[in-house]
Amino acid sequence: MQEDEFLDAVQQRTGLESRDQAYTITSAVLGVFGQRITEGEAENIASQLPAHIDDVLLSKNAEAEEFSPDEFVERVGARIATQSDITAPTIEIYIRGVMTVLGEAVSGSELDDAREQFPNEFDSLFEPVDMTEQQH
Template sequence: MHYDQFMGQVQNRLQLSDGGKAVRATRAVLTTLGERLQSGEAKDLAGPLPMEVDRYLLQADSGQRFSINEFFDRVCERETVDRSDGVYHTKAIVALLDEVVPAGEMQQVRGQLPAEYDQLFELSGQD
């Protein structure tokens, strides 16, 4: 999938009025996910993504430990949206990743996260 297709999917799924908001949501979610994953896993997850998007995972300070609530707080702060929008945006972008990234890779991502993170996968085929 090319960058424009990926961002178009994000914009459509999140029903955002412009591409800039889609980029901001994507950056917020992927940066936060990159922070929570180990660096090797973030790199593996980034592999099949467009290079304009994979950098959010690759440039994150990987290997941090924080709760799912902190995850959502970070996304909301980065994206400057309220909690319900941030949670929905996170789940929708993870669902898109589930479609774009090989299934085995998404299983490895899920395996690195504690059970409380299962809710990230509620909109994806991984649930």
């Protein structure tokens, strides 16, 4: 999947108005996702992503950080702080949209390996976004 295809898919899944917004949201979500998984897993997934999207997944930390689903949402929100009127449910839709596209862009086994690093309480953040859910 090319960068344009990836961002177009994120834009469609999340209902964002522009590709720039899709890139901002994608960077925020993958950046936080990359903090929560091991370095090796992040590298495996990043190797299957388009340029400019792959590097946001790679955390500066070698170890995976442990944090809750609420903190995941908060961290994504902090990275997109320019949109101050954004609510947690909207951020969750953005996370789900990006993760849905990520699942389409990389092999299932790589994403499954990364998902195993998350407790079950994260499952709702990784539910695929149905195209009829486009809200924001």
